[in-house]
Amino acid sequence: DGGITQSPKYLFRKEGQNVTLSCEQNLNHDAMYWYRQDPGQGLRLIYYSQIVNDFQKGDIAEGYSVSREKKESFPLTVTSAQKNPTAFYLCASTATGSYNEQFFGPGTRLTVL
């Protein structure tokens, strides 16, 4: 089945540790996105990538980093510089152009203790 996978579903980390969230897609989509969702809030864009080896900051990129070495993969690292990292993180992908709808993964709930 084609789709987006995110792992793990739940993640716990101690304060001050970096943590990397995985996102893989087999939809052959060029563009991939990372969003953060807090309770009662909409989705806020962290980073996005429209092509391999290229990515741009979204609205709340501070304290996060990404890489896009392969078309299928777009991992997100939450660094110790992120002041409030506890949140639900969603990865999405889309075929570029024509304002196509984004397909979402199941999300990773990160809790920093």
Place this chain on the structure above:
Amino acid sequence: AQKVTQAQTEISVVEKEDVTLDCVYETRDTTYYLFWYKQPPSGELVFLIRRNSFDEQNEISGRYSWNFQKSTSSFNFTITASQVVDSAVYFCALSEASRDDKIIFGKGTRLHILP
């Protein structure tokens, strides 16, 4: 300024009632797309509909219908004869030509369908 406003934070209705979720957007682009997504308790967002700025025809899909009115910058979503499985958070979203396909989400409306 908030570009996508969903004024209803939370709505509760009894099963089989009709319910309308409001969405008001703001943009200066003439070419844009509007979306609705459903987020069930599992967390994954499910795409429901996309509508471009040049197509104001209303859309109906089963019990779901959407009313797009450019004059009032609104893109409302109605569920007819609601069911418990419709309980979820619903997001309205906007994609503008000037923002490289990036989608701006509203804060969502949490819908409770009571049995």
